[in-house]
Amino acid sequence: MSGAMGGGVALSSLGFNLGPTRAYADELNKMNRIRMARQSTTICCYCSCGCGLVCSTDKGTGKIINIEGDADHPINEGALCAKGAGFFQMTEANEHRLRKVLYRGPGGDKWEEKDWEWALPRMARLIKDTRDKNFIKENAKGELVNRCEAIGHYGSSNVDNEECWLITTVARALGVVYMDHQARVCHSPSVGALAESFGRGSMTNHYIDMQNADVILIMGSNMAENHPMGFRWVTKAQERGAKVIHVDPRYTRTSARCDFHVPLRSGTDIAFLGGMINYIIENQKYFKEYVLNYTHASFIVDESFYFKDGLFSGYDADKRKYNKDTWVYEYDASGIPRRDMTLQHPRSVFQLMREHYSRYTLDKVSGITGVSKDNLLKVYEIYSATGVPDKAGTECYALGWTQHTVGVENIRAMTLVQMLLGNVGIAGGGINAMRGEPNVQGSTDHAILYHILPGYLKTPSASLDTLEKYLTKYTPVSKDPKSANYYSNYPKFMVSLLKAWFDKAATRENDFGYTWLPKMDDGKHYSTMHMFDRMYEGKIKGFFCIGADNAVSTPNASKVRKGLEKLDWLIGENIFDNETYQFWRAPGVDTKNIKTEVFLLPASASMEKEGSISNSGRWVQWKEKACDGPDQCIPVGEIEIKIMQAVKDLYAKEGGVHPEPILNLYWNYLDKDGHFSATKTAQRINGVFLEDTVIEDKAKGTKTEFKKGQLVPGFGNLQADGKTACGNWCISGSYTADGINKMKSRGKEDPTGLGLFPNWSYAWPVGRRILYNRCSVDLNGKPYNPQRNLLEWKDGKWIGDVPDGPWPPMAEKEGKYPFIMQRDGLGAIFGQGMADGPFPEHYEPLEGPLTKNPMSGQLINPAIEIFKSDRDKIERASKKFPYVITTYSCTEHWCSGALTRWQSWLLEAQPEQYIEMSDVLAKEKSIKNGERVKVSSVRGSVTAVAMVTQRLKPFTIEGKTVHQVGMPFNYGWLFPKDTKDDTTNFLTPTVGCANTFCPEYKAFMVNIEKA
């Protein structure tokens, strides 16, 4: 380095430009400093690819001096997208980071700096008073409900698993039922659809596995821009000869890298996929052996079931709900579903499906979707060619499928395609739900959601007032000896969860504390949209908003902001300020009239704390701590512990309403220095023996002894008698009994050559990398595709991936069906649990360009909920709002932009709100590229820069020209300050999927004018 500098001085005196030499010296200096620094590994905190990064921390100052991609990480192999590459700007080097506790008093017009000692007792007082004053012991029917509807809770998929678990724990102990997080508005339909069809709600395969596919259908996603490091594996498959198809309204960077792009009108995916199902069946492209043996295709449906003119049997028009009593199978005398193995029975699932989709002709589908018949045939032919044993087709989707009134059914339609083609449970196959946020998989596993408890156990409802009633309802029973029916272990999972929460206080005599939990009213929903509807009515008094920005991200944002104005208090936890925390000084708001007390608590960023996060492929990866958070910043886990401890102290001192779940809550998650211990929390989640326990395995003839305090080695060891505590049975097994944290594993071995990396991190369940992998073998356990040998039954044992259930293959005496989480053990083509029909059916979006549904007399999904407050805020096919709009994200921003808009490197690349439109529409409207335009819907308006492209083209729908436009959802008013931007969600409707209430962000109607 001194040589370079010396040379530079000499050259300088001769008048040469020293810039490059100095830059070289700087680089050498930096490398030297990095060499002297302490390295730690972390995981990117944006999308769900779960890329690895290495942080270098100056040993002297304790500050991070560099962050770069982790070359050892099997997913990103050192590469990063724009957001990952800008990770350094999340550290305290960013001047916009929150550093102090901030408080805004009633009527105040600015933040005041406070400290934890001041804020904690004040927050605890407000929480307790609100809870005590508004607590509901019994509902209108006199049923015990023990809940508090006056406190709402939102977020977060952007914190670590251990923090998520503490959040869900705090909310349940307080009695909160209006509780949700980002999964609701992004991937809740994935869980609804995939769990219905296969038994679990997760991505079936994982990112690296995409390299094993022969055909990749990307539909409902702009993967190259939104999951860039996952997309690397798509391009690797392409290099090996795979065909990659992109079906999307816009031509994007994903389209540019695919073999071909097919544009389709937003909101018509079921029509497109219905046509594909019809094509597969009529052209006998399905994998018959698979369909027959591994799915419900042969089951006989009750004769009272029917479908007529867009409605299934059992519809109640007044309630907009189905009675599903006729959506059932016939059973034989021994209680096993009747089957027709010829698939010819007219009421077999297969024949009903065939009849249903025979209506989806090429003409019909082309007229609805705007896709030419040639393009339809091209996709159908290429994709259905994977319906043979030695080919694999995979599907990658994201919000383009979930954010619709038919979100669950979009995905369900693809599950039908994949089951017909035998593409589930195989390497290079499956349905890849690419989650948006870094830990939306984990935050869903840990159930920061109103309708489930950790591990996808159901939230108790009012009619289930005892644990016995609850367990009887939710523990499935199968009479079929071939069905593993793994959820028959429900009591072990539930009792262990209650013990994790209430420990010694949970006894058999008090139903293990079950009655202390809040209970929902039967049939009532408490989702994000319901929560903000209630807030808008002024019935929610206090609100926790953790790592989220609802004022930007939630549909019908003006309604959301009006709701926030009615709160008594709001507690925010985040690393940057945002539009939700500052709702009181949003444009047009008179802060003097707003009584809300607002607490904004400074949190540590992702690399400033240790803990685990789960990527979409269910890899639970441990992050090391690189440094402390700046100033008063502490991890969200610590904030939760401190708030709850302050509340506990108040109840202990003063008493109060329904104190049991608060006072009895096991709350020992601090380390010896009084800080949040992610390790202690992770071990509680994994599970621990509370007593000395002997576990007998009758099949193996073994007995194993475990000591009190020893960690549970896996969920197979959990007990229903209170001897084990386990915070989330799905994750049980992430530690060994000896306390080794498998989430930290960094083994790079790949024995199958399929990119499973079994020793890298921990994949739930049980380390399994590809779910339902017993479908990859025939009835005797021989791989269908020996070239991609995922699993094989050899010499009486399974070899390859961790088998999805240890039992032998189906043909063996003790063999079991492959979908072990399904009561009947098989893939469910006929969706008995769906709110809007057992077969996906095309309905038009709530707001769309057509006045008639070409498929039936039912224009819109008959089972969606339309909120009272929004009924006059719907306008379809009108001259006033003639254009279809869809919303999306870009590589440089993340979700509402609440983190990325504060980062100059990213903001420089994507500085402000825009609306993309076709050159045809722009010409019609005399709008020039770069001009500012006003975009309005019946709910509100927003301005944006016009981006005129040929990437969007007008569609011909039912013979008429329909224009589609698109806007990103990454902008708000608070920052950057030099634009006139605000959220796209002023335009979106408060309506969502009939099954999971994921909002419709992807298809509604707007107008465009010059601003």
Ligand code: SF4
């Ligand atoms: S945003 Fe996603 S793709 Fe980009 S670096 Fe982070 S995890 Fe990887």
